[in-house]
Structures are given as C-alpha cells and as structure tokens.
Amino acid sequence: MKNKLLLLCLMAVSSIGLAQAIKQFEINADLPQQKIFANHLKLGGTNPNGERIAVNNYYISINDTPIIPVTGEFHYSRYPHQYWDESIKKMKAGGITVIPTYVFWNLHEEEEGKFVWSGDKDLRGFIELCKKSNIYSIVRVGPFCHGEIRNGGLPDWLLGKPLNIRTNDSLYLSYVKKLYDEIGKQLKGLYYKDGGPVIGIQLENEYQHSAAPWGLTYPGQPLDFTASERDRGVTHEGVAVSTANNPYAALGNDHMKVLKSLAEKAGMVTPLYTATGWGNAAIVPNESIPVTAAYAYPFWTPKRDYSPFFLYKNMHANPDYAPVRYTPENYPALPAELGSGISLTYLRRPVVVHQSFDAMINRCLGSGANGIGYYMYHSGSTPRGKHNFMNDEAYGVNKISYEYQGPIGEYGQVREGFHRLKLTHFFLRDFGDLLAPMTVALPANAASLKPENIHDLRYAIRFKGSSGFLFLNNFQDDTAMIDQEHIQVKIKTAAGDVLIPASGGFNLASGENAIFPFNFDCNGTKLIYATAQLLMKGEDEMPYFVFFTPNGVKGAFSFEPGTIVESIKGAKVNRTSVTCTADICEFAVIKDGKKTRVLVVDKERALKAYTIAVNGKKSLLFSNAIVLQNENNFELLSDSANNFHIDIYPKTTAVLKAPAGNLKVIKENPTFSSWHITLPAFEPKLSFREISSRKTAVALPQALPAGINDIYLQVNYKGDTGMDFVNGELVADNFYNGLPWQVGLRKFLSAPVTPKEMVFYFRPMQKDATYLQDLEPYPGYVPDFGKANEYLKVDSISLIPQYKITINF
Template sequence: MKKLFFSLLVLVAFSGVAQQVYELDATMDEKPFRETLNLGGSNPGGQAIAFNNHYMTIGGQPVIPITGEFHFTRYPRQYWDESIKKMKAGGINVIATYVFWNLHEEKEGTFLWDGDKDLRTFIKLCKDNDIYVIVRIGPFCHGEIRNGGLPDWLLGRPLNIRSNDPLYLSYVERLYGQTAKQLKGLYYKDGGPIIGIQIENEYQHSAAPWGLTYPGQPGDLTAADRDQALTQEGVGISEAENPYAALGNDHMKVLKTLAVKAGMDVPLYTATGWGNAAIIPNESIPVTAAYAYPFWTPKRDYSPFFLYKDMHKSPDYAPVRYNPEEYPVFAAELGSGIMSVYTRRPIAVHKSLDAMINRCLGSGANGIGYYMYHGGSTPKGQSSFMSDEAYALPKISYDFQAPIGEYGQVREGFHRLKLLHFFVQDFGAQLAPMQTVLPVNARKLKPINITDLRYAARVKGSSGFLFLNNFQDDTTMVAQKNFRIRIKTKGGEISIPETGGINLDSDENAVFPFNMDVNGAHLNYATAQLMAKDEKADARYYTFFTPNGTAAEFSFAPGVTVEGKGITVDKNNRRTIIKCNNAITEFKLTANGKSVKILVVDKATALKSYRVTIGNKQYFMFSDALVLQHKKGFECVSDVPEFEVSIYPKYNVMPAIGAGNAERLHDDDVFSRYKITLPKTDIAISSRQVSANKWAVTLPASLPENANDVLLTVNYTADTAMGFLNGELVADEFYKGIPWQIGLRKFLNGKSQEMVFYFRPMQKNASYLIDLQPYPESIPDFGTASKYLKVGAITAATQYKTTITF
C-alpha cells in the first residue's frame, strides 16, 4: 500500500518574506464503502434514506446532514415557527430536540403535551418548513435539566434506573408509548419530517446529579448502580475498562425494541458514542461531540478540536466501544456555545464555531450537528425549578451563548456558520465520498503550537478540497503569510497558488477547491472559498467568498473564455489565471459550449448572505437585516429602522413592502439594490434604584407597531442577576462581562408592569474569574474591598420587522 501522505517545508525568498511551501500526497488507496448497517427507510414517494460506513444518502444522492439542537419546551410556542425559519435561514436542515421526561410527566401518571410542551405541534411546524427532525427520546437526556430529565418521583420507586430492571423498563415503555402518540403519522415513512430517533444519552459514560440533594453534598449521579464507578460528569475521555459493557449494549437494544414497539420506526437511530459510551452495534450510528469551552473541567485549557485528524479512524474522545471505520462520522454535539455554572463561566468565542466545523469536515465528518444552535429558557416546574440546580446552573436561562440566543437573538456564529452550511448543502454530494489526507506532522501537532500551518484535504480521485484552519481556543494563532501548498494527486501535481503565496489571518479558516468541474470548465484551483451554486438557473452561477487576508485567484484549464470587470487575466497554453481586483467581482466563463457566471464577494459581504427563492428560482439576498423566507415573501428583522437589501442575480422588480418605504437604489454591476426605511420608534422606559442591590424598571405595555421585539439591555458588573415580574423569577444570568440582553415580547401583556432586578455582588476570590482573565476589562478593580457591584445603564431598543414581496 502506498504511503498515505507526507509533508515538506521549503523556504523560498519572496518579496522579502520567506515563503513556506507545504506538500501533501493525495495518491492514497481509497477506502471501500460498505453497506452493512441495519438502517434506512423510504417515504411514501419511494425516496429512500440509506447509509454506508462513510455517509448518508437520500434518493441515492450522498448528503451531509446539518443538525441544530433546539429544545421546543424551552421556548414559547408562539415563536416556534419564527425560530424554525431562522434555523433554516442559517442553513440548518435537521432539527434535533429532546423529550424531557420530567417536563412531560412531572407528576407520576399525568402527562402534559400542551402549551410549550406540545411536541406534536412543533414537529408539524418543522414539516411545514420542510426541515427534518431527530427526536431525542431519552429516557435519560441530560441537557442541563433537573435529574437529566428523569422525574423526581423515580428516585422514590423501588427500582434501579438506567438498567433492565423490569419496573424501570415498565415506566420507560409507558413514556415511549405516550411520546409515540404525539409522533404518530409524522415519521419519514408516513411522509413526515422525523428521520431519526436518539436512544438514551451518554449511556455508561455520563450522568447528571439528582436534584434532590443538599448544599455541599457530593453529586449523587443518575446512573445504574453497576455503572456508578465509571460514570463521569460531562463529556470527556474514558479509558477505564467497563466490565458491564455487554450489559450496557444490551440495555440499549432493549430500549430500541421498546421504541420500535411503540411505533417509532425511522431510517436513522443514533446513540452518543463518545468516551466508551454504549451504542446499539450495527443498528445505530454512534455520534460524536466536541466542546472547546467546557464548564465541567477545573480550568481553561487548549482543546484538540482545531487540529485535523482522520476522525474515521480516531474519533474525538476516544477510546470508543465500536470500530469507527464501520460507521460514518456524524457529529451531534459540536459545542456552538456553552452554558455557565456558578463556579465556571467559559466564554464561547464565536470565531471558534466555523473553525471547528472546518476542522471536522476536513477530518472526515459527513454529518455535523450543534449543541446548542438555539438557546432558550428552562420552564419552572410545578414543584421546583427544572434547571440543573445541583450543578449550579441558572434557574431559568439556557442561552448557551448559542448562534441564536435565549430570546431569538441572531449572533455572529449564526452568520459565520451559514457560509459552511451553504457549501455543504450544494457540494455535500462531492465531499461526502472524499477521504481525509493529512500531512505527516499532523499527529505531532499539539494545540499549544500556534505557529505551524494546520491543513488537510478531502480527496476522491484527483479532485478535492483543501482545508485550512488558523484558530485555536484560549490563545491567538500567528497569522500565516506567503505560503503555498503543493498537492500530489493521481492526475498530477497542483500548486495552490501557482506562484506567489496565500495569506490567512489569525482566527480565520478556509476551504479551497481543486480539480473540480465548474459547469464544463475545469477549475485547477481557487484561493476563494466555495459558498454555493445554482446549476438550474437560466444563467448558471457559482458563488465564492474570500477569507480575511486572502486574495481571490482562479486557475482554469486551457480553452476557457473570460469576460468581466475588475479582473486580471493571465493566459498561456497550460492554464488561464483570473485574479479579482475588487471586493465584489463577477465574471463569465465559457468552456466546451457552456457558460457559467462566477460571483466573488469579500467575507464581510458573504456574512450578510441569505439563500432565498423568488418565483421558483434561487437567489441570494445580502442584507444587515435578518431575512426569513415565507411562502409569499420575506420577513426582514433589523436592529435599525433603515437597511439595504441587495439581490443576486439581478431581479428588476420593485418589491411591495408591508410597513415603511422601499426605494430602488442605483444598481451596481452585480446586484439589484433596495433601501428599506421603517418608522423609527423610541422605547420609553424608566428605572429606579430601590436598594443597594435592587432596581425596578417600568416596561412598555406592548410592542410598538412593526416591532418584532423590544430588547432590554442591562449593563452591570456583579456576580449574578435576577429579573422578577409580579414577584416571580422570570429571567436570570451569571455575569460573564457581557451586557445582559432580555427579549421583552414574551412578558408584555398590554398593561404597565415593573420588572424588578436583583443583583448579588461579585466576590474578589470568585472561582469563575479565571474565565474572565482573557478579558481584563470585565474584571473590576476591587481595591481594598472584598466584593463589587455596579449597575450601569438599563436601556431598551426596538427590533424592527417588515415584509417584502416581489
């Protein structure tokens, strides 16, 4: 067998800067694809979902599912549809959600499926929005909820939880039966959106503490008696030999049998497989995780999740209980954010989110999933708070610093991730069968190394994608300057770029294609990242963007004709090189009788992009506003009353606007451009200090006209903060140096109300200050005092919305 890969570093004098030239051998023998998994199924139209040991197919086409976790019970049902549309706008095509047993059967024998617990309505809304669903049915869930989702009353029954104890299984069977009633007729086989079921969670790996505990008492974990010694708190590595592994796998099989008996018949069953957790061999896909900013570790440290590896051979949090080469690499819990506990408050840097996905895709992942993608608020139970108080989590907030926040706020990570999502949606069929190629130094690289280039490729035949990552958590990578990569393929060697070098800023990542067909034109390479394509359009187009610090260059095989502005073309008998001179460039290629347009935008513009449909045709909209697709048009949500919308390809129709005014701007060479102006609204609130720790804020009675929400911002420096309405705790937060933002729409009732805020002072010796050390401006000057409390401005701002229709 040929040597799989090698790397060479050469120094060349170039413009006064030493150039680094790396080499990668992609002439490896390809791994076989085997269809041995007992998974799959068809819908009524005959479209089959199937799996081999590398990837998933729908209708015979390789796909890479993009899954976002969103807990319907942690969000008001009147906004579910909006949130599902937000997730779809972000490129999510599968929603994963937990069924928390204790929220639905808090009182033994009484199941609640109404209001915000209406699972069936949530699944129907997913169907209406054409988005798939994976239901995580437990019985144990974790999810930082009380007892990990197990009801309190289960502790008081004569049984052994999470085991084959007959009484325990009888309760589980009842739970599954009740859940299945809510899901009836909504499975993929019925034409519904439910393609997957997750059985249990982190079984024989992790557990949560029982909520019935005493302050200072060690955690009493929700695990079977036999598993207590090997059960850990949080996701991690477990190298100890489990003498009960066979019994654990058997229990998982029993749970699946009960689920199928209840009617939960789906193409895909998953099990959390990290850290030697139990799975259902050959009948479930073991999904993986990666948390760069865990709260369950004693301190901040560099994670390995930004270093490329072959995840098909060596999963994260290995060792694992299965042969990884027999299963596709599906990630279910890539930490797109993190929770705070009282003692630890990690800050999830949103530049880490797309960097981690780049690394996972480059390392062979053929399914990506986020925990959490959309935050929320944990509902209060009938007898207690339902958050994991024993772990010292906030009693209400489950914001998770996620791409979509607790109150639906769209954050930086949402925009960064969608660029990779668009790419995976359009090029997943090419990427999924490709195998990972690494340089020889990949195994030697350590997270602490901030100077060496991190790179890998996915390759099939001579075609592939080059992955570059220059991010590492809890430190700052050195900017990569003036480097080239030579890739040896079965069809010959290719140098990216041909001459000169690439720059990649610190914290940036990139994916560059090589030896790819672009509608009849052979693309040798591009130093711009593929974003999307439309090969069904009248004028076919591909879109690219340039990562920060990188110049866009395209090399095509001979025989192409190029037309466009803002480009430099260099032709010889071996290739045609096109360099883009502007931030936004469009050029037309013609090869072999076919034409295609290439749009190249800078990253700042790409981050404003949304894929939309107008009149059954695909377009891109670029806007600072959030653009949500509706059946008859678009809803635009903006933090300011004036914003622009640009459309590509050009669409020369003046839109109708639901509120405000629309103005056609002078088109540039590439986009149709419109300016939307809404009536400006000032929110009048008043605040008063009640005591040393307490403030009262008068809220508006209702939302202003054409408002999507009113966002209250509380600037403070303290330990913890709580918000009360009518004496009831409705919102809380642990200080992390970030202003506290609260969406008010779910609290407004048409009457004047006061929200009372209670703050507890920060202690000088607080353990969580270690997490704020990278942000010294967040740590106050205590002076000679032992505690500190300061409340600054409390302000409110309108979040505007309108509709536009073409």
C-alpha cells in the same frame, strides 16, 4: 560594468529573498480511496413519495445522492410556543437541515401518571411546524437526556420507586414503556415513513458514560449521579475521554437494544437511530449511528485549557473522546454535539468566542466528518415546575436561563456565530454530495501537532480521484495563532501536482479558516484551484457559482488551458488566470461552448448572505437584516436599525413590494438588484428607579407597537449574578461573564395581563470567585476591586427594538 554587475547582484539577492518568503507546504492525495460498504447496517427507510434514506459506513444518502446533514439542537419546551415557527425559520435561514430536540420526561410527567403535552410542551405541534418549514427532525426520547435539566430529565418520583434506573429492571422498563408510548402517540403520522419530518430517534444519552446529579440533595453533599449502581464507577460529570474498563458493557449494549425495541413497539420507526457514542458509551451495534461530540469550552473541567478540536485528524478512524466501544470504520463520522457555545455554572463561566464555531466545523469536515450538529444552536429558558426549578440546580447552572452563548440566543437573538456558520452550511447544501465520499489526507506532521502550537500551519484535504478541497484553520481557543503569511500548498495527485497558488503565496490571518477547491468541475470547466471558498451555485440565464474570500485573502483563480475568461467587474485576467481586484469580482468562463458566470465577494458581504427563492428561482440575498422566507413572502428583522439594504443576485425583474415603510430602488448597481428600506423610527422610552444599591425596578412598555417584533432590555453590569422578577416571580437569571445581559420582552408583553415593571436584583462579585479564571483573558471583564473584597456596578440599562417588515415579490 561595475554598476551593471552590482544591479545583477541586487536583483539576484532580491529574487532569493522573495523565494525564501514563500512557505511551501506539501500533502499527498495520491492515495487509495476510502472503502465504502453498507450491508452490515440495519438502517434506512423510504417515504410515501418513494424517496429513500440510506446509510453506509461513510455517509448518509437520499435517493443514492450523498448528503451531509446539518443538525441544530432546539428544545421546544424551553421556548414560547407562539414563537416556534419564527425560530424554525431562523434555523432554516441559517442552513440547518435537521432539528434535534429533547423530550424531557420530567417536564411532561412531573407528577406520576399525569402527562402534559400542551402549550410549550406540545411536541406534536412543534414537529408539525418543522414539517411546515420542510425541515427534518430527530427526536431525542431519553429516558435519560441530561441537557443541564433537573435529574437529567428523570422525574423526581422515580428516585423513590423500588427500582434500579437505567437498567433492564422490569419496573423501570415499565415506566419507560409508558413514556415511549406517550411519545409515540404524539408523533403518530409524523414519521418519515408517513411523509413526516421525523427521520431519526435518539435512544438514551451518554449511556454508561455520563449522568446528571439528582436534584434531591443537600448543600455541601457530594453529587449523587443518575447512573445505575453498577455503572457509577465509570460515570463522568461531563463529556470526557474514558479509558476505564466497564465489566457491564455487554449489559449496557443489551439495555440499548431493549430501548430500541420499546421505541419501535411504540411506533417510533425511523430510517435513523442514533446514540451518543463518545467515551466508551453504549450504542446498538449496527442498528444505531454513534454520534460524537466536541466541546472546546467545557464548564465541567477544573480550569481553562487548550482544546484538541481545532487540529485535523482522521475522525473516521479515530473519533474524538476515543477510545470508543464500536469499530469507527463501520459508521459515518457524525459529530452531532459540537459545542457552539456552552452553558454556565456558578463556579465556571467560559466565554465562548464565536470565531471558534466555523473553525471547529472546518476542522471536523477536513477530518472526515460527514454530518455536523450543534448543541446548542438555539438557547432558551427552562420552565418552572410545580415544586422545583427544573434546571440542574445541583450542578450549579442558572435556575431559569438556558443561555448557551450559541448562534441563536435565549430570546431568539441572532448572533455572530449564526452568520459565520451559514457560510459553511450553504456550501454543504450545494456541494456536500461531492465532499461526502471524499477521502481524508493529512500532512506528515499532523499527528505530532499540539493545540499549544500556534506557529505551524494546520491543513488537510478531502479528495476523490485528483479533485478535492483544501482545508485550512488558523484558530485555537484561549490563545491567538500567528498570522500565516506567503503560504503555498503543494498537493500531489494522481494527475499531477497542484500548487495553490501557482506563483507567489497567500496569507491566512490569525483566527481565520478556509476551504479552497482544487481540480473542481465548474460546469464543465476545470478550476485548477481558487484561493476563495465556494458559497453556493445556481442557474439563471446561465449557470453561476458564488465564492467568497476569507479576510486578508485576495481571490485568485486558475482554469485549465483552453478556457476563455471574460472579465465583467473587479477582475484582472491573464489568459486562464483571474485575480480579484475589488471586493466584488465578476467574470465568466467559457469551455466547449458552455458559459458559466462566477461571482466573488469578500467575507464581510458573504456574512450578510441568505439563499432564497424568488418566484421559484434560486437566488442569493444580501442584507444586514435577518431574512426569513415563507414562500414568496419574506420577513425582515433588524435589531436597532430602522433602515437597511437588500441586494439580490442574479439581478431579477421581479417587483419588490413592501406594505409599510419607504422602499427605494437603487438603479446604479450593475451586479445586484438593490433596494433600500426605511421604517418609521421607534425610540422606546426607558424609565427605571433604583430601590437600593442591589435592586432596580424598570417600567415596561404595555404593548409592542406596529412594526416592532420584540424589544430587548439590555443590562450592562459587573457583578456576580442578576435575577429578574415579574410580580414577585423569578422569570430570568444571569451569571455575569462579561457579556451584556439581554431579556426579550415580547413574551411578557403578550401575557394575559401585561406586567407594569420588572425588578432586577444583583449580587456583588467576590474577589476570590473561582470563575474569574474564565474572564481574565478578556480586557475589562474583571473589575478593579482595589482594596475591596467585592464589586457591583450597573453601568447601563437600555431598550433595543427589533424592527419587522414583510415584503414580497
């Protein structure tokens, strides 16, 4: 009897301990819906096919279907025009739907009256390629742009004219009119109303908020900013909160109206007009969408600090960098400048963690954003002018390089952030119409959470009626969040409570984020919840949905009673519940005679995913290679590896053909149609000679062999700066920040005369360098100076080939 009592006591204690281990969090979705109205906005338009873009106070729609646009900044003038098409296809493969691009006035009219629109400055050619790839564009026409370029894009000669810049000064406006007329000519016939891709025009940039320094300055002199005289007292060096009262705010709004009028007279008539609206900047009230920003790793602040941009809020009511000049509830929340990376300055060199990219997007969407955009998505190199370097030397940025540490690098390198972001982009493409009208709800403690709080769970929901999405984020810049373990979230809806999960809990690792559906319509079957994130949907022999599980999360699905669940692979079924038991999990659900297939993959595989069309049929392709589609042809790019897999879901009967390499069909895979491709190996020979302790000459290959798309010359060094010369001319430069320095060689090898070598010149790091604060959190980034006051060491120089093959079905 005693042993039985002891056993019962132990079981009771054990169950109490288990109950205590579950951490339950609550959030209320039984709230009034978001009010949506539109008659106040003078925005929208139609194209020749009768398609209509419209804007209300909460979201953008096409043909009355809500959309969440995904914009990615790419500056055509900072990249070789012969590779624009490839880069546009990369961006589309990454899920970008709109490409914004600056028109830098001083690059096109460096000398007064002499406009240049050819070569890498061919705006029209760039927009025509966007049209070819069926991707929209927003043209940022200035006249002031910033963009870390000389004078923020204003020509040098403008400083010497008897006028006041960025005002309604008649002489200044006459020059702006000439610029706008020239841009209008370049874009003629390419606007949305003409069947073209240009859906928007951005007017000015950060007007009455920020400016760039004039390039004509003296060493040691305080920076002289390109703001009107009247606005200098409220002008910031970068994006910031601005609480200053500008007595000339009304004049600023009026100037924006004048700019819009000049743009329209130049032919720039589009459904959308945007203006940067953060920090009390000016907009065109009710005629432009005030876009917002969020930079987690700014270079313009004096030191590193914790960013607030990983904490959920209601962005529609309280934009980032508030206060703002407009009424936020009257416009969609469109963060168009999310710092996916950052530029470097000589004094500040932030190291951007790519985990921050999708964490920030998760936070913005969970906070009510109905559009997301990246500055920059694609890095580049700024061309030299006739008289000056055209990057913002006065601000201390590189002379040539505009490497933003973003998803796509200065030479087209596809990076970790590209793959992380596309998972959310694919979700928005297929489910954005559901998310866009949804209302934001926050937990009770959301307003009191601080960025330095690494212990409390960060979560929010978007909902409509009783269905929606749970957003979770466990990332914070410049620190590490604790692992969240044994989480259970209770969502109160009008139709009853939803527990995610119904029993037990799930874990969210430090640095991870997730979006989980609840009361989701899965082709007529109600999915009560899933601890997996939607990736995409399609239809083959039957409709299907694809999910992925965040790292450390086991996929669990709960369907409404009456649902029949059939296990296919890697799934444990208990009535209407499914638990994934493998990295690839497949099952089918049947309700009222409608059958739907579900595929669940782990995040590692999801990061290799691309949405494609095979003979017109939507499919999902997994590969370590970068996959670019051109109708039924696919270009596969692979850095360093000459062999890789291709898996396609759903399985296809289409025959894959490859004109080069060895193609092997993998028949034993029950889930995917699979192939393995092996290309002839290429080992580029590296030859270099040390000229001195600071200077090294590297011999260049004289051509790219067949099957090689590019060769990256990678320099691993620890020092202060690196400069790269060809025939005595500076062609690239690098501010050391702990990351390898890569230079893409193909643009040099395609020159009329191929250079024989590159000469690299390095300068040593100083022990008291101000930027060391940015490098200290990362092991090995700061060298051991010992007793010396400076340090320079070139650890290695190597060549990395990028393989290329074209395949078709």
